[in-house]
Amino acid sequence: MCPADTETLDGGEPTWWKEAVVYEIYPQSFNDSDGDGTGDIPGIIEKADYLDELGIDVIWMTPPYDSPHADNGYDIRDYRSILDVFGDMDDFERLLEELHDRDIRLILDMVLNHTSDEHAWFQKSRREEDGYEDYYHWVEGDPDQPPNNWTSGFGGSAWTYDDTREAWYLHLFHEKQPDLNWRNPAVRREMHDVVEFWLQKGIDGFRFDVFNVMSKPEGYPDGDPDGGWVGMEHFADGPRIHEYISGLCDDVLAGYDVLTVGEGMDITPRSAKRYCGPSGDGLNMVYHYDHTMLDYGDGGWWDIVDWEVSEIRDALTKWVRQLEVTDAWNTVYLGTHDTPRIVSRFGNDDRYHYESATMLGTLLLTFPATPFCFQGDEIGMTNYPWSSREEMRDADATNRVELALEDGRAETFSDVADVVRYRSRDNARTPIQWSDDEAGGFTDGDPWIPVNPASDAINVANQRGRPDSVLSYYQRLIELRHNEDALVYGVYDLLTDDHPRVWAFERSFESERLLVALNWAGRTSRVDLSEAGEVASVLACNYDDPGTDLGALTLRPYEACVFRVV
Ligand code: GLC
Secondary structure (H helix, E strand, C coil), X not given: CCCCCCCCCCCCCCCHHHHCCEEEECHHHCCCCXXXXXXXXXXXXXXXXXXXXXXXXXXXXXXXEECCCCCCCCCCCEEEEECHHHCCHHHHHHHHHHHHHCCCEEEEEEECCECCCCCHHHHHHHCCCCCCCCCECEECCCCCCCCCXXXXXXXXXXXXXXXXXXXXXXXXXXXXXXXXXXXXXXXXXXXXXXXXXXXXXXXXEEEEECHHHCCCCCCCCCCCCCCCCCCHHHHCCCCCHHHHHHHXXXXXXXXXXXXXXXXXXXXXXXXXXXXXXXXXXXXXXXXXXXXXXXCEECXXXXXXXXXXXXXXXXXXXXXXXXXXXXXXXXXXXXXXXXXXXXXXXXXXXXXXXXXXXXXXXXXXXXXXXXXXEECCHHHCCCCCCCCCHHHCCCXXXXXXXXXXXXXXXXXXXXXXXXXXXXXXXXXXXCCCCCCCCHHHHCCXXXXXXXXXXXXXXXXXXXXXXXXXXXXXXXXXXXXXXXXXXXXXXXXXXXXXXXXXXXXEEEEEECCEEEEEEEECCCXXXXXXXXXXXXXXXXEEECCCCCCCCHHHEEECCCCEEEEEEC
16 A cells, blocks of 8 residues: 555654454454354354455454463463463464464453462462462552552452452452562563463464553552542553563564554553554554543443543544654554443434444544544444343442442442443443344354344344445445545544534645544534535445535535545
8 A cells, every 4th residue: 555665654664563453353243153152262263254255454362371360361360371261272373374364463462460360470479388489469558458549440449359368469450460570570571471372373463452551669659549440640651661571672672573552541642652653662553442431431431421432533543643743653452351342332223323323434444543443333333222230240330239239339239220221331342233133143052141132133144245335334434444544644633623523634744635524423424524625436335326526515414534645
């Protein structure tokens, strides 16, 4: 695509990971090949042609490693083996080969901050075996009084008292996910070796889970009790984090041509440039939560508040503008395995299902950043109508609901049902709807998590090959992104700073200028975009016969257009 000697938007060289469309696979919910109800690696291989047809370039697979799955794989018991239910190392190697044969790269989720409490290191550490005493954050003290007021990302205290060692250990997430002590050089060496092990297998990079919380301050000072996630100001971008990340980049990653993306907690463009970009530690890019926290009120997870289109537009635009100045590369996603379904959250999953799902796809695939598309969003999968505690699987939502039931904030599931239906991460984790068969064609067995009843209407089989489907639209937009340098490297200009519903922006690269117009509402909007010039051609639109008079552009509900302009 881009000639190799061209300077790109971030002032750096064009590279494959700037041009790539990344697709996130959550293996347990993708495709089950053996009827045990859980997706697996051979199941992904069965769908390799589907991925190829979709046109994506890179797969990010969430953790496939051996794990008790207290947090669905983010609690790793053995970093060097594959969880039985997913297959084995031969299956993994076969997957890598099948993907590479189709020119699709594979990056793995890597959890550096914590392990499972069933990991051999933790078992040895809790017994204070020689050399392992300081692998985790241990603090001695009164068994009734945690060392500080930090909370876990899943609610409740971040500390659990261990009766074996008679000390508290820190877990920023589930109690079965103890935080590793990165101050210990032996821990750093272990984790470097793990990263190297997977690079040697020939994978194409990593998504580093919660990477910027790995450094904790000495003495574990109390956090601001009103600060949301209590303690965050101490452990996000902690005191030695740059030493740890640059150490990993210099000692291990620098020798490989790989994509690295860090999941940043409470990260800002200003702190991001210290991790990536020309003067950063060596990561390629990070991603943030600014636009996905807009519907959280002061009461956090329990508090759902309305958001405005202008807030999303401003949150994402701020990152583009500030990273342009700092020369660091950007990412964009709307949904992941940690968020509700995008068409239910940001669109209209009922009357304007097709229109809003494709409008969101247009934003994702035309924005100045490497796009990350979550599995199932390419067919417009929707939130699930959760109706009991028994249906829920997610450690985060179940922990919060159980705490609320215990402390009397709720008496029955129906008291919390609305929030669970809106917020639960399980919404993203219901199986891919391949067809309208039993269990959505995902498994011949009993699925590990309920299949969305919407599978009757929303599924791959009835969208494949149909030109007016969400799936075909995604395919066209992915192809467009591959064909238009401006969509990857083009400068971003926001054209509608203050329109309440329309988000229009221009992407320009050399002599090419593209205009993207999104009407983010279930009603018609009018806008004057004449400053962009005139429409030369329509490159994509989710409606037939789009208007082309930029001086008085009328956009129908959730209409999304990409024009070439002169
Ligand atoms: C990341 C993962 C999430 C997990 C958490 C703890 O945010 O995306 O799924 O629960 O880290 O590892």
